[in-house]
Amino acid sequence: MLPMIRVRLPQKKRELEVPGPRRVMDILAQAGVRPTTVIVTQGKKLLTKDHRVEDGETIDVISVVSGG
């Protein structure tokens, strides 16, 4: 099986795989996540929404919304 992009959403305890290459903003749209509510990281790097992610790479989508 071909490697895909691994997308982790740790706060939602959810993970998905999408075919690459793909821009961060397109990955977020596929995951149903509003871009103004998250930061997207790859290891110690912070990714801009137009960053292109390749197959075989892993990214984390971190929600920044706090309530209360």
Add this chain to the structure above:
Amino acid sequence: MKCKRCRRAEAAVDLPSHHSAFCPDCFFVFFRRQVQEGIRKFRLLSPSDRVLVCVSGGKDSLVLWDVLMDLGYETEGLYIDLGIEGYSERSKEKVLSYAAARGKDPIVVELAKEGVPIPEAARCARMEECSVCGTVKRYFFNRVAAEGKFTVVATGHNLDDEAARLFGNLLHWHRDHLSRQHPFLPDAGEGLVRKVKPLWRVSEVETASYGFLKGIDYVTDECPMSEDATSLVYKEALSLIEEKMPGTRIVFYQGFLDPGNPLRTPPEPAARDSAAATADGEEGEEPGGPRACASCGAPTYAGICSFCRLKERVRKRREERGGRVAG
């Protein structure tokens, strides 16, 4: 995408609301300037202030503490352990580890020891957890500030928090709440210190990006008590608008703060905010300025402060339960 400031390094943070994108180093400069401008605009802090920074372990409060230290302010952290199983332990660990790395030793208040852990206090008082939490936090902000001779209390409320609060207040026409909504609530005397929100110009994405790039390890899971918070609904609505029309949130909130806005009245002293039992005002509120609570001596607008009344309700409920078990 290249950084729009230095035009050399690769951008790490894109900010459509500012028509900009920054590399990490330039973003740090941008972020600190935003905070400095927020402080300057309403004279939130002066170099001689002793600042009590209320830290929860989340991104906003730790970032606030970090920036204020970097800007040279004299600060101490205050952590209130809410007594929420699991969540409180995790957040406390983040605060202590951050503080240790910066050579700080935060003041810690444990609500379980004070007799009012939030989940139990909310059950006993038959109140929303967030409402109880607000009452208790405000009480300790004032008490610790007075005891420690701090001149000002700073909290990590950001632009998204303030815009969502404003949106909610306007949707329900809570006109009386609008006068209490400001990044600067003046000192009301009687132990009610000034309260400020230096992050009012920066968004949640910006504080999270700053925290991440600075390597600040904050608690990312949300308080389990706030899952149904109405502020999340307002935030969701505003983020949809922000996505379609970047920059709307800051225009909305700054427009509200404009002195020429007819909806605005001058900020009321911190007293109202700090002593209020509920968002609607203090139960049993009496006319006149703040006075000492007959039970604990803390400043209040009523005879007995809301914290003491809450504590008493918890104590009575415990006694009733104990009586039933014993009987």
